[in-house]
Amino acid sequence: MRSNRLAIVGAGPSCTYVLDRLAATAKAADGPLSLDIHVFDRAGQFGAGQVHSPEQPVTSFLNRIVGQVAFAADESVVGAGPLLPKQDRPTLLDWCRARHEETGDPVFDLAAEDWPKRYVHGLALADQFRRYVRMLREVPGVEVHLHHGEVTDLEERADGTLTVIGADGERLLDADHVLMLTGHSSNDPARYPRQAEWTHFADRRRAVFVPSAYPLENAFEPGQAGPGSTVGCVGMGLTGIDVILHLSEGRGGVFEEQPDGTLAYRASGQEPDSIVMFSRAGLFTFARPYNAKEQNPEELEHRGVFLVEDAVHRLRRATDRTVTIGGIEQRQLDFRDHVFPVIVLEMAHLYYTTLLGADFGRHLEAAARPEYEAFLADAGRGAPSDTSVRRLLAPLEALVDQAVGTIDAVLAGTMGLAEAKERDWDAEGALRRVLLVVFGPERAADLAARLDDPAEFAAAVAAAESPWRHPKSVAAQRFSWERSIRPIDRGSFGTPEEYRAAMLDFLDLDHLWAAQDNLTNPAKAAADGVWRDLRDVLAAAVDFGGLHAASHRDFLDVFMRHHNRLCNGAALEVMEKIRALIRHGLVDVSAGPEAEVTTNQESGRFVVRGGITGAVLPVDILVDSRVHPFDAENDVLPLYPNLLGRGLVRKWSNPAVDGPDFAPGGLDLTEDFHPVRADGTVDRRLTLLGPPSEGVMFFQLGALRPNQNHHVMQDILRWMREFWGQYGTAVETDGARITTGV
Template sequence: MPANIPAVVFIGGGPRTAGVLERIAANRSELFTGPLDIHVVEPHVPGSGRIWRYDQHPGLLLNSTAADVTMFTDGSVECLGPAVPGPGLAEWAAGVVDGSITDVPDFPQLLWEQLRQLNGASFPTRQLQSQYLEWFFRRAAKSLGRSVTVHRTTAVGIRPGNAASGFHVVELANGRTLRADILVNALGHTDSRPDAASATWSGFARRHGGFHAAPGYTTDVDYSPIAPGQDVIVSGMGLAFVDLLVLLTEGRGGRFEETSDGGLRYVASGREPRLWAGSRRGVPYHSKISATLRGEAPGRLRFFTAAAVEALLERHGELDFRRDLWPLIAKEAGYGYYRELLTGSPARAAMDWDEFAARYTALDWYSARREELVAAAVPDSALHLDLERLDRPLEGRRFTDRQDVQDAVAGYIEHDLALRDSPEHPETLALFLALLHVYMEVGRVVPPERLNARSQQAVHGWWHGFFSFVDSGPPPHRLRQMLALHRAGLLQFLGPNLEISTDEADGTFRASSPQFPGTLAATAFIEARLPGTSVARSLNPALESLHRSGLGTEQQLLTADGIHSTGKLLVTSRHQLVDAQGQPQATVFAVGPGTSGWGAGAFARPGTNAAPFRENDALARAILSVARGLTAEPSAALSTAPAVVGKN
C-alpha cells in the first residue's frame, strides 16, 4: 500500500460496525476525501456477526416488528452528517420480493416464504434479520469503494507499534497482523468468565453430577444434558428466558395449536423438561403492543429536555438520577399516557385534556396534588399510572402456597395481554412511546461526567432494566405460549425475589422466595440472562489484551461504599478509549454495549432520532477527522503473508 493512507481497523463486524461504515461514507466528502485502508476483523459473516448470525434456530424472533427496524440514519436523527435514506426491514423484504432489490444471495425456500409473508406488523425471525444486516453491510462497504477488507478471523491481541508514529498492531488468530493507525473496538456483546456465584454453582453441579448453565447467549448453550421430564430451576424471565422456552419446547419437537375458542394449546413431544421459573420481579417482560393511538399525536418532549437538565446542572452542579432525572422522566411518561387516555378514550375521562394538561404541567410527579388531579380526571383507579407498581407488580404480596403463586403469575400474564394485545388500551402504546423517546434522549442531554457515581450505576442498571421490562419485551404470542406451557404442566412459576441455594447432602439446587413458604429442589439450574459486562473477566482475547496491556480499563465509580467497577470499557464522550492511567487515546475508539457510553442497540425504529445513529455519525466523523490529520506509515499487514479477504 502507498504511504500516507490511514489504516482503520474495526475489531468486530456486526451491525454497529456496519452503521459506522455507512456514516463514514456519508461524511467522507466533507471531512476527508483521501484514500482509506479499512479492515474489519470478524469471524462470522459481517453485518450480522455472532449475535444475529443466520445459524440460529428458525423459531427465534426479534422482539420488534419489521416496521420498527431500520439501519438507516433518517431525517429525524440530530447529527452533523447528512441523512441517507434507505429501506427498513419491512421495505427491504418487500423490495426483495418484488425484484426492486436484487443485490441479495440465493435464499433458501424457508427464507423466501418468510419474505413473502412479512409485513410491517410481523415479528421477523433472526435468520431473516441476519440477511438484512448482511445486505446493509455489503452496501456500506461498497459505498466506500475498494477501501474495505474483511478478515474472517478473530483478533487475539493488540500491542503498540512504532512509538513515534503512534499506531497499534492487531494480532489475528490466523497468524497475520494488521497495522492500525486508527483502532475501533466494536465487539458488541461478548462472553465473560462466570462471577463468583456462578462459578460456585458450576462447581457444585460438577461435583454432584447435576447441570448448571451460567449466564450466556441462549442459542450458544448446550442444553442436551437436560433430560426429558427433568425439573429445571430457571433464574430470569426476560428475553433470554423466552429464547430458552423456544429451544426446550418447539426445539425438542413440540408444537402449539390454536383451539376452537381462539386459545392456544401445547402438544408435547415428550422430550421437554419441566421448567420452574422465577426472577427479581417474578413475572416475564411486558408484551409488545398491538394497539394503535387514537388520540392527539405525540409531540416533542415537554419536561425531560436539554433546557431542564441544564437548569438542574446550574442548580446542583452534579446530578442525581433519582432526585433530579427520574421525576422528569416519570412526569414525561405520565403526560404521554394521560394525553392518549383523555384524548383517545374520552368516555373514560371526566376532564377535558386542555384543562388537565395545563394543571398537570405545573405539578410535580410525586405530589398529592398531581394524584388528586389524576383521580378527578380518570374515575377508574385501575387506569391510574403507577410506575412503581409497574416496575414491581408483586411487591409486598404474600402467597400462601405454590398454587397461589401459579395463579398470581398466570393472572398477571393474562392481564398484561388484555392491556397490551388489545385495541382497547392504546394508552399502553403512548406510555411505550414516551419511555422510548426519553430513553433515546438520555444520552443526548445528560452529560455522564456530571452524574454522581450512584446515578451512573442507576442509569446503566435500574433504568435500563426498567425500560427493557416495559418497552423491550417479547411478541404477545410468546406470552400466550407461556400460558399454554403452564397449562400443559411444563412451566411453573417460583415467584418474585428468587433466591438460590445448594444442598450438599443431596446435591440439589434449592429455589425459594421470601414471599411464600417452601422450596423447590432440582439437580438442574439455568441462569437465563446475558453475561454481565466485565472487561477484567472477558473471554474475548482482544478485550483481554486491551485490559492486560493497560490500553483499556474498566469504568470505576467512587461510591459511599467504596470503589465500584461497572465492568464496562471506559470511554470518553467522543468514544475514545481511556487507558489505565486515565488518558484518552486519540486514535483508539470503542463503541457498543460493553462500553461506558450511553447508546444502546445497533438498529432502531425509524423516525425516533435514535441514539445509536447519533453515536455512529459522531464516531464516523471523529475517525475521519483523525484520518485527515494523520501522516500514516504504509498500511499493509505487517505479516509477509498475503491478506485474506472474507467473502459474503
C-alpha cells in the same frame, strides 16, 4: 504512497451501518483514495454478528417491529453527508417484502407492525453488508479484507500504528486506526461469587451450570436438557424467553390456535420435563404493545411535558453535590430523589391524558405546573423520593378527583350530562374518551347515543363488557406506580399454585392491554411513552457521571430493571406462547418473587426455593439467562483484559464524595468514544462504540431506526468525520467538503 489502514473489530450490525457510511462517502470523494479496510469477526458472521446470526435457532424473535429497523443513513440523519441511492438502502421492511416476492416464503411476509424472527434480521444484515463491501471495492484505491478470526490484543508500534494480534499471537495487521464494534460478550463466572459457587458445585456434582445462554445453539451439549431433566433459568427477561422457546418449539413442539383465539402447546416429547423460571421480581418482562405510533412516528411518539432535558439541567443547578470528572466539574443528581419523581409525574399525566382525553390533559398540565416548577427550583428540598412523588402528583390527582366525581356519576346514572358540562374542563369529551378506552369505538358510540337518558345509559354501561378487562369507572383506574411495576398483589398469593394462577391471570390482562395498543391503553401508553420515547432525557440525567456514585449504582440495579420490564419486553405473539407453555405445565413459574438458588449435596442438584410461595424445585441444569453487563476486566474473552493490562484503556469510575467510587465495568471514553488510557491521555487512534461505553453512557445499544435521526448513526458519524479528517483525502460528510492531507 502507503495506504491508510483501518481495522474494524466486530462485524455485527454496527459494522454494517459503518460500511454504509464509508461506501457513500468514499464514492463521493474528491480525488483518489488510498484506504485498506480490514474487518475481523470472531464468529465469521459478517454483517449479522453472532447475536443476529442467520444460523441461530428460528424460535428467537427480534425485539423490535420490522418497520423500525434500518441498515443505512437516510434523509432524517442530520449531517449524514451523501446518501446511497434509495434502492441500495432498503429498510428491513423493504428487504423482507422484496425477499417474499422472490421466494414466497411466509417468514418474510411481514407488515410494518410485525415482529420478525431474529435470524431474518441476520439474513438482511448479511445481505446489506455484502452490498456495501461490493460498493467499496468498486471505488479506486479502496480495498476491503474480511478476516474470520478472533482479535485478542492490540500492541503499539514505534511508528504510531497499532498492531492487531490474533488468537494464536499472530500479528495480523499494523493499523492506523482501530474501530471496535465488538458487541455483546459474557463475563467469566469465576469472577463473581454467586456464579463461581454454582460453577464449583456443578464441577463436583451431577448438576450442570450454563454461565451464559448465548449462543443458544451451543448452550446445551447434545443430549442435555431433554426428557427426564429439569432446567432452571435465572432471569425472566428476553434471554430467559429465548431459552424457553428454544427448549420447546425448538425441540419440535407445536403451538395450536384454539377456538377462543388463545394458543395451546402440543409437546414433541423431546423437551425437558420442566423449565423453572425465576427472578428477583418473579415477573416476565411485560408484553410490548401493538405499536400504533408506527402510522406516523414523528407526530405520535411522545414528547415530554415535564420530563424534558431542561428539567434535568434546572435540577442540576439546584443541587450542590459537585465532583470533578475528566477535568470537568459536574453537578450530580440523585436519580431516585430528583429524576424519578418527574418520571412518575410524566407517566401519570400521560396515563390520564390517554384515559380522559387531550383537553383534560391540558388542564392537568396547568394544575401540576406550579408545583413542578417549584420542585425544579428547590430540587425537592432534600425530601425522600416518595415525599416528592406525592408533592408533584397532588395537584394533578386533585383534578382527577373531580373527574372521578363527575364522570363516574354520569356512568352510574346519578348525574346528567348537562350538569356534568358545568365543569371548567370538557366533561363530555372526557366521558366519551373513557368510553372509547374502556369499550372500543363501536360500543362507545352505541353507549354515547344513550346519554340523553341517564338511567338507560347507566344500564347499558353496566351491561357492557370491556374487551380489555378495564374497570367501568375512573375511580378503579387511578394511576399507580406501584401497580405498574408490581401488578401481582403480594397479598393475593401464598402458595405455588396461587402464584401460578395469579401469573396466568396477569399475563391474560397484560396481553389484552398490549393488544389494545400504545396510544389507547393508558398503562401501555405511559410506560412506552416515557421509558422508551424519552430515553434521551434519561441519558441527559445519567451520562458522564450525571448521577452521584451511589445513585448510579441504584439506577443500574433497580431502575434499569423497571425500564426493561416496562418497555423492553417481548412481542405479543411471543408472550402468548409463554402463557400457553405455563398452562401446559412445561414452564413452571411457581417459585414467585424473591426466589433463591441453593444446592443439595446429597442429590447433586440445584434447588430453587420460592421466597414467598415456599416452592422447592430441584433442577438438573441451571442457566444464567440474563444478558451480562459489559465488564472489561472480567470479560470471558481476552481482548479487553489485555487492553487494560497494556494501559491502552482504563475502566471508568464515578467518583464518590462520601463513600466508595462506583465502577460499572465499562471503559473511560470521551464523548467522541475514544479511550482514556491508564496514564490519562486520550488515544485518538482507537474508537469504541456500543457495550464498552456502558456505564459512562446510558443505553448505547439498539438496532438502527429509519426516519429518526437515530443516535446509533450519529455516534458512527462522530467517528467517521474524524476518521476522514485524519486519513481521508476530500469527502463530503456534513454538507460541506473537507480536504486534508493524507
